[in-house]
Structures are given as structure tokens and as C-alpha cells.
Amino acid sequence: MIDVQRLRVLRAVAEHGSFNRAAAALRLTPSAVSQQVASLERTLGAQVVARSTRGVTLTPAGRIMVGAAESVAAELELARQRVASLDTGVTQLTVATFTSGGRLLLPAALTRLMAAHPRTVLHVREGEPEDTLPLVRQGAVDLALAYHFDGPLPGGRGPGSTLEWTPLLEDPLHVVLPQGHRLAGRDALDLADVAAEPWVLGCLKTEAYLRRFAERAGFDPEIRGTTTDYFFARSLVAAGLGISLIPSIALAPGIPGLSSVPITSPAPVRHIGVAAIGGRDRPHVTMLVHALREQAKLHDGQ
Template identity: 55%
Template sequence: MRPSNTRRATAACLGVLAADRDRLTIATFASGGRALLPPALSRFVADHPGVELTILEREPEDSLPLVREGRADLALAYHFDGPPPARPGDRSGLDWAPLISDPLRVVLPHANPHARRRSIHLAELAGERWVLGCMKTLDLLRHYADLAGFELRISCGATDYLFAQSLVGAGVGIALIPSIALTQADDLVAIPLEPPSPCRFIGIATSRRRRGPAQPYLDALRCLLMSATT
């Protein structure tokens, strides 16, 4: 066979292999993907090396529609206080499997007078300035500040929890950070809030209607994610 024919034959074979390869697309929010996905994915890749994975970084308002429309097979997502984004018998088209509760902690620099507390009520932080690590927490924090009877003073509205914690370390303000997004910085402390306190609830969303040949792999990955958090 001539070299050109050999190349064409090789390319054709690779094309067939690629067409036969199972694919899974996973949508995840950043802090959840960083903390929860790697242990499950390392096991999954070892057990199923022929599955082609695509990871999309998306917030729940974008990842859940992707699953509903069939453009993602699974979404690692979250909701704050209140009902989950999908419940049995609703019209969401999704199944929701709860994974973990992710309570939000107050992050303070060591120099803060409250830094040695084992827990604290939000009302005791009325005089502080706040750094937001995610703009979604603004309404949540404002709601709990209203319950505590004070008005928020915002120093920075960031979109990254790591950046927000670096600003806390620099003395810009204090922050409300989900537990799985906490860093191990020596100059910071994370203190639980006394009730009533906000929480983030993390779970897995899959399509209720769309099942294909890759479904066994999807089920295996979902089981790995759930076992990694128990």
C-alpha cells in the first residue's frame, strides 16, 4: 500500500474509533469542580479509559439548562436556602440527587477581634465591611443581615472565592465563604455562624428523559461522586 493510502486508511480507522467512543459531558461550578470532581474522575478514568470526557465550567443557571437540552450529561450544581432545582413529579425534566450540605463560614483575618471565637452571630459583625466572593451571595447575605438588623457595607464584589479570601488577608474586609471553597491560609480563620445561618446545598442533576448508550458510564460516575462525599 502506498504511503498516502496508508495515511488515509489510518485516518479512516481512527475516525471509526472516534465515532464509536462513548462521550460524557459534565458541567460544574468552579469550587465544586475543584473540591469534589477530581477524586471521582480519577477513579472513573482509570476504570473507563475509552470514555471521552468534556468538562464545562458553568454556574447552575447555565448548567441545568444544558442537561435539560441534552448538551451536558450531568451537572454538579448547587442551590441556597429553599427547595432544590428539581423535585419528583415536577416539570423541570431533571432528576436531582443531593450530595452534601456546604455551610457558609465567616472568614476573618487573625487580627480581627472576633478571630478567636468558636462561633459568632451575624449581628455581631454589623460594623464590618464585606468582601463578596460571588455576587450571588449578595442577596443571601443581605437577607441574613436584615434578619440581624443591620445594613451591609460592601468593600468589593468579586467573582472568585480565592480572590475574596486574599482580600480578607490584606485587611480589605471579611467574607462569607462556602466550606468547600475555604483555603488553608495561615493568616485567616473561618468561623461558623450561629443560627439562622446560610447554607449551600450541592447535588447532581441528570436528565429525567434522555438516556443513551453511555448511560451506564453516567450512572457509574454519579455513584463515584456520591461515594466520594460520604
């Protein structure tokens, strides 16, 4: 039989990339971590990590077992919550969200949920998808409002994962520039049209995305400002620092003196959705996902 504690140790090794860092996170000795992993390998009859002077990496068998470890952790957390609700009748629900999507979609959806299930205690955690999606898989978060660009979900699905992704809406990025700019009146822009402009970033992940699309358009963007807040980025554009690439849902509230112009096809887009563990009978989660879908439809209809 596979020991749950050994799965927990393997998951920590996978997360931290070494026995030493996993040991520090688990408050164990590196020797104890190594012994737990070796015992798991003996039980399985297969190597789960490849050891080197640079740390450890998962083998194919290890990736399968980490997926199983996350599923086990999620099921144990769900069972703990259900036991806790037996006496009180209160359901705890933890929702993770990124900032701009949460501001647009989450408040009204939570209001609908609370109206139908008033004995629900809600917890909301803000974070980027690469941080919150693993928490869903591990059972620490019930669902996450998240996004990805044109690649896979960050920290999302993996071997053995039961993570389900429900698409909500497409969020195209716009070029934001001062109203007096020579291109501000255009109906749409090709990124090549702004190749000579300096840029302000409203999200650090946007830089890689901008550079990828700029390469296709034949230029290397000059970055004048970096922020982690789209409103601040637009404020810097209004101050004359440069132009910016901003998702459509982050264009509100408006800032005087700015124009936003769509990008011609193929346009960069954020894909917004909600992630939860599938295959479970959880009415609160099901209703909240439905409410988020309804809010997304209202936004699409605007």
C-alpha cells in the same frame, strides 16, 4: 402531529423573551418565528405565548410545551451520541461544574470513571448552575455538579422536566476575618456580631444571600469589595479590606493570617448536588453520580 422545529422555535422565544431576539439566535426573521409559534398554537388549539409591547411571556400551555421541547431535544441528542458510538465504541460524556465543587469532588470521581470505562471521552465545562442546569435539560450536558442556597434550583426543574437532583453534601458558609480580629477566636458567630464590619464578596450571588440573612439579624451590610473568586476575596480580607462569607469547601487552600468562624444556627448553607436527566439507562452517568456521592462522603467524614 407537533413539528419539532416549532418546539425549537418556542424554546428560543422562551429563552430570549421576544420574537426578535429569538429570531436573531435562530438566524430567522421575526416574521418566520411568529408564524412558527402561530402554527404551533393552531396545532394545539391553545395559546402558548402572551404577546405585549414589552415582549412575550409563556402561558401555562406554553410552559408545558417548552418542557416537552427540552425533553425532545435531550432525547435527540442522546440518540445522536448513541449512533455515533456504534462504530467506534467510544462514549462521549460532558460534565458541567461550578469551580469550588468541581475542584473538591470531580477529579477523583472522573479518575474512577475512566478506570472502569477507559473508552470514554470526557469534556468538562465550568459554569454557574443557572447556566448549566438548562443545558442538562436540553441534552447539551450529560450531568452538572451544581448548588443552590435556600431557594429552588436555579434554571432547574420546570413543567415537563425529567431533571433529577441527587444531593451530595451541605456546604455551610463561614465568616472569614483576619486572625487579629477581636472575634477571630470565637467558636461560632451570630451575624449580628459583625453588623458593623465592611464586607468582601467572593461570589456575586452571595450578596443577595448575605443581605437576606443580615436583614434577619437587623443590619444592612456595607459592601467594600465584589469578586467572582473566593480565593481572591479571602486575599482581600487578608489585606484588610473587610471580612467575607465563604463556603466551607472554598476555604482551601489556606491563606496565612486568616481565621474562619462558623455561623450560629440558622446558618446560611449551600446545598450541593448533581443534576442529570432521569429515566435513562446510562451506565457512565450512573457511575459518575455514584463516584461523586462517594467523594462527598469522604469530605463529610473529614
